[in-house]
Amino acid sequence: MDISFIFTMHEGLPRQGPGNNECTRKAFSMLNNLPDQPKILDIGCGAGMQTIELARICPDGHVTAVDIHQPYLDDLARKAAAAGVGDRITMLQASMDDLPFEDASFDIIWAESSIFIVGFGEGLKSWKRLLRPGGYLCVTEAVWFTDLPSPEAVAFWDDCYPAITSVSENGAIAEGAGYDVITTFPLPGSVWWDNYYTPLLERLPDLKASAAGDPDKEALVAFSEREIAMHREHGDEYGYHFFILRRR
Template identity: 55%
Template sequence: MAESPIFEIFDGLPRQGPGSNECTEKAFNLLSSLPAGTKILDIGCGVGMQTIHLAKICKECHITATDIYQPFLDKLMENAVKEGVDDRISTVCASMDDLPFENGEFDVIWAEGSIFVIGFEKGLSYWKQFLKEGGYVALTESTWFTDEPSSEVVQFWQDCYPDIKSIADTEKVIMAVGYDLIDSFKLPASTWYDFYANLEKRVDKISDNYKGNTEAEMILEFNRREIKLFRVYPDEYGYTFFILQKNE
């Protein structure tokens, strides 16, 4: 699986999806009464910009970061060493739908920009077993910011993630699966502009390497379409950060 060109495209980015240290910290500060020695599971961590920031702001935490692509994890640990937080982070190369952990092992599950891979409802249902009673989930999910998105935007999301919902409908899924919603906030459009600025440079840089590779050319073309669309319709959709608590 790791041979897919999508990994190489995203490998050169500081972050594999929209987000910021400010948003990570804001979400973390919405978690209350965490025990000393809090164990955090960061699922689909990419190169782990948020993992490293969590390690910096939670000095009593230990973070287990997982991704399916080992080079991302290697880069994460290289950066963790540079930042002096490698003693608080360990990595596990694993698929988010087949995690090698014990029931009730973690106080917090973190997932920035990754749950769409497994599907929102499926991910929340499957990951729940790894949380302690009253444990938290903090994650970002694509949501509509308008009740009447433009037809071009609707078509794009039908092609890439037809499961996108309004914030209210996403909250209904959260509660149906057995979590209480603690809080939520929209990621600012600036997080998308920053991500897309880096992605666009990366796409332009490596496009020539993939001439004649149909799969890669399709991915690169999709990236260009995605970037262009957001610049036209930045108010219609985006990520919402949801903070949940297991309610059993």
């Protein structure tokens, strides 16, 4: 299946996944003993709501924002300039599984609702070389909020991300990959709707029209409808969790 249409589906949205500025600020507030001018890498930045917020709350730092889809980066560049932080953000089109940076280049790696693309464990392992010793990796990851998820929720996640597991299991994965778990916290249910599902719902009729007659595009639109319906019915069983990790 050609999944390029999924990028188009999410162009112009405030976010390309669940999250909000309050959670970004909360996670950043838990980082200690940072250098005077932190170097931050935002992986899978999308349109960069969190990128701009990082630049705001870390005025002496510099953020390198990476995404595979250039229109997202163009959107970020416009928003960053309007927010007055464009001079402290560098945009780079690159794949998160082939990042062109030297070892120990960054003090902080940030990845909100994006690590699932390569997988939690693989992302922690492959990105570790980019962090200086003692540097932070801050990621959000989908987790089960219950030990007994419904068959419907299990079937959905088996289709889209079978690696989903518990907070404690992800913590063990992080420890095994050479990180200390500083803290974790759940994102509120509102992050799925405010800047993500609600604006996506508003454009679904137009997306359906543009996808008509193309089986791949129709399947992607149908999956988005299924995803939203699943969260509406079973959103208390799963969600996103912030993991604040420090490289040993």
